[in-house]
Amino acid sequence: MPEVRTEYQQELDNLEASALGGLDLVSSALSRTLEAIEHQDIELAQIVVADDDRIDGRYLEVHQALITLLATQSPVATDLRLISAMLHVLKNIERMGDQCVNICKVIPMSGHEPPADEEMVKLILSMGTHTKSLISQAKRAFEERNVEMARDLVVRDDVVDELNRECFRLALAIGDDADKREWAMTMLLTARAIERIADNAVDIGEQVAFVVTGLFREFEDASHPDANA
Amino acid sequence: MEGRKLKGRFGSRGKTEAEEGHNTMSQAGPVTETSSKPAAGANARRAKTIEAKEVNLYYGDFHAVEGVSMTIEPNKVTALIGSSGCGKTTFLRSLNRMHELTPGATVKGNIELDGEDIYANGVDPVAVRRLIGMVFQQPNPFPTMSIYDNVAAGLNFNSGRVSKADKDAIVEKSLRGAHLWDEVKDRLDKPGSGLSGGQQQRLCIARATAVSPEVLLMDEPCSALDPVATLAIEDLIGELKKEFTIAIVTHNMQQASRASDITAFFNLDESGKPGHLVEIGPTDEIFTKPQKKETEDYVSGRFG
Numbered sequence: 096m097p098e099v100r101t102e103y104q105q106e107l108d109n110l111e112a113s114a115l116g117g118l119d120l121v122s123s124a125l126s127r128t129l130e131a132i133e134h135q136d137i138e139l140a141q142i143v144v145a146d147d148d149r150i151d152g153r154y155l156e157v158h159q160a161l162i163t164l165l166a167t168q169s170p171v172a173t174d175l176r177l178i179s180a181m182l183h184v185l186k187n188i189e190r191m192g193d194q195c196v197n198i199c200k201v202i203p204m205s206g207h208e209p210p211a212d213e214e215m216v217k218l219i220l221s222m223g224t225h226t227k228s229l230i231s232q233a234k235r236a237f238e239e240r241n242v243e244m245a246r247d248l249v250v251r252d253d254v255v256d257e258l259n260r261e262c263f264r265l266a267l268a269i270g271d272d273a274d275k276r277e278w279a280m281t282m283l284l285t286a287r288a289i290e291r292i293a294d295n296a297v298d299i300g301e302q303v304a305f306v307v308t309g310l311f312r313e314f315e316d317a318s319h320p321d322a323n324a
Numbered sequence: 325m326e327g328r329k330l331k332g333r334f335g336s337r338g339k340t341e342a343e344e345g346h347n348t349m350s351q352a353g354p355v356t357e358t359s360s361k362p363a364a365g366a367n368a369r370r371a372k373t374i375e376a377k378e379v380n381l382y383y384g385d386f387h388a389v390e391g392v393s394m395t396i397e398p399n400k401v402t403a404l405i406g407s408s409g410c411g412k413t414t415f416l417r418s419l420n421r422m423h424e425l426t427p428g429a430t431v432k433g434n435i436e437l438d439g440e441d442i443y444a445n446g447v448d449p450v451a452v453r454r455l456i457g458m459v460f461q462q463p464n465p466f467p468t469m470s471i472y473d474n475v476a477a478g479l480n481f482n483s484g485r486v487s488k489a490d491k492d493a494i495v496e497k498s499l500r501g502a503h504l505w506d507e508v509k510d511r512l513d514k515p516g517s518g519l520s521g522g523q524q525q526r527l528c529i530a531r532a533t534a535v536s537p538e539v540l541l542m543d544e545p546c547s548a549l550d551p552v553a554t555l556a557i558e559d560l561i562g563e564l565k566k567e568f569t570i571a572i573v574t575h576n577m578q579q580a581s582r583a584s585d586i587t588a589f590f591n592l593d594e595s596g597k598p599g600h601l602v603e604i605g606p607t608d609e610i611f612t613k614p615q616k617k618e619t620e621d622y623v624s625g626r627f628g
């Protein structure tokens with residue numbers, strides 16, 4: 096059968112590449128954020144904050160183009176599900192970028208002294224590395240429309256959640272020193288932000304399943320933690 | 325009552341409902357009902373189910389449509405979509421025995437209206453076509469007749485059983501039902517041909533509904549109309565389904581997705597092969613997650 100709607104198909108492919116490219120921007124922001132945490136690098140933190148505009152810009156640009164496609168091309172079935180999924184994924188990307196900004200904004204607060212608890216810093220860096228890997232996996236799962244790979248994100252996210260809980264336990268045990276307590280609290284905010292980034296990666300996985308199956312199911316519902324996905 | 329049902333509804337040749345003593349004013353369903361006045365919900369009960377089983381259609385030796393089995397549900401709009409030549413119009417026309425009007429055209433298989441075979445021996449095709457009305461692509465009001473007479477045409481052919489007062493009431497009800505009354509009530513005696521395309525089509529719909537059919541078939545009813553008139557007819561179809569069973573052939577995918585409850589996708593494997601039913605399902609599912617790749621490709625516009 097002759098190829099029809101090639102320009103439309105091309106446009107869809109380009110927008111998908113653009114949307115997923117946003118994940119690369121997030122990954123890069125997260126890497127630099129982790130570096131800033133590790134080295135208490137306030138200047139690097141400021142760069143991450145400024146560069147978040149690029150992520151926001153990507154969001155706006157692709158979002159607008161997707162709305163235009165909806166209005167002009169009457170997409171249905173898989174095309175429509177893909178566009179809906181991309182709208183969700185863009186939002187996830189934008190939130191992930193914002194979480195990096197949130198982290199970078201509290202880095203100056205931890206001061207230039209050595210960290211109060213090396214253990215906590217290690218945990219946070221580990222959470223970060225693990226989360227970067229989740230982002231990578233989410234991107235690949237979407238590109239390949241791989242539902243199994245998407246579902247696996249839930250399992251790997253559990254590791255991040257556990258590390259986050261461990262940070263919390265360490266923070267509780269930090270002692271009475273006011274400066275140390277303040278430090279610990281900013282570290283908790285950081286851990287929490289990374290945990291949120293990982294959750295967003297899982298959400299992207301749910302969108303993969305939606306595109307492929309046409310069904311939207313939460314892989315893991317916070318309000319029903321014991322229910323099977 | 326059983327034996328009466330078949331002859332009574334479809335009549336044997338030469339007899340019509342009116343001549344068998346049933347007042348066409350009765351808005352109730354099949355003539356087998358003994359109640360004289362319709363209850364409030366009776367209008368919805370007018371709509372009946374058409375059941376097609378293994379329908380095969382031929383033009384002489386040419387096998388045009390193959391093995392179609394489907395249900396056309398009451399009080400719903402079923403859209404028949406598919407590329408040109410896939411048999412959807414041929415199939416539609418078999419539902420009210422118009423296919424056979426083409427010389428050499430034949431039907432195999434079973435088509436039932438409310439459980440009764442419309443092709444059974446002794447069934448009068450004219451009676452079938454009154455119960456299963458049709459609206460065509462090109463609006464075709466009778467050009468020399470007034471708007472009033474156009475709507476009353478079906479009643480007129482049935483004879484003098486209908487009083488003037490009754491006829492006036494039916495004409496007004498039909499024109500109101502077709503969303504045309506306000507526009508024409510002051511010129512009912514003017515020719516039907518003086519109306520715009522959209523109005524003419526609504527006039528044809530009023531004409532079809534005036535004889536109290538159970539099913540309305542529409543063959544690309546909006547193809548000759550502008551976008552505004554098209555949307556007006558779609559709104560009308562949404563109203564009409566409360567009273568009738570509706571099946572509509574359309575090559576406009578967006579119309580199918582806007583205006584129908586159920587969508588049936590027909591296709592040809594290649595030119596010269598018979599058309600067949602590929603998939604049928606709720607419209608929202610056909611357009612969000614169709615079962616077959618062929619359907620997905622067609623609704624996404626991946627082939628013509």
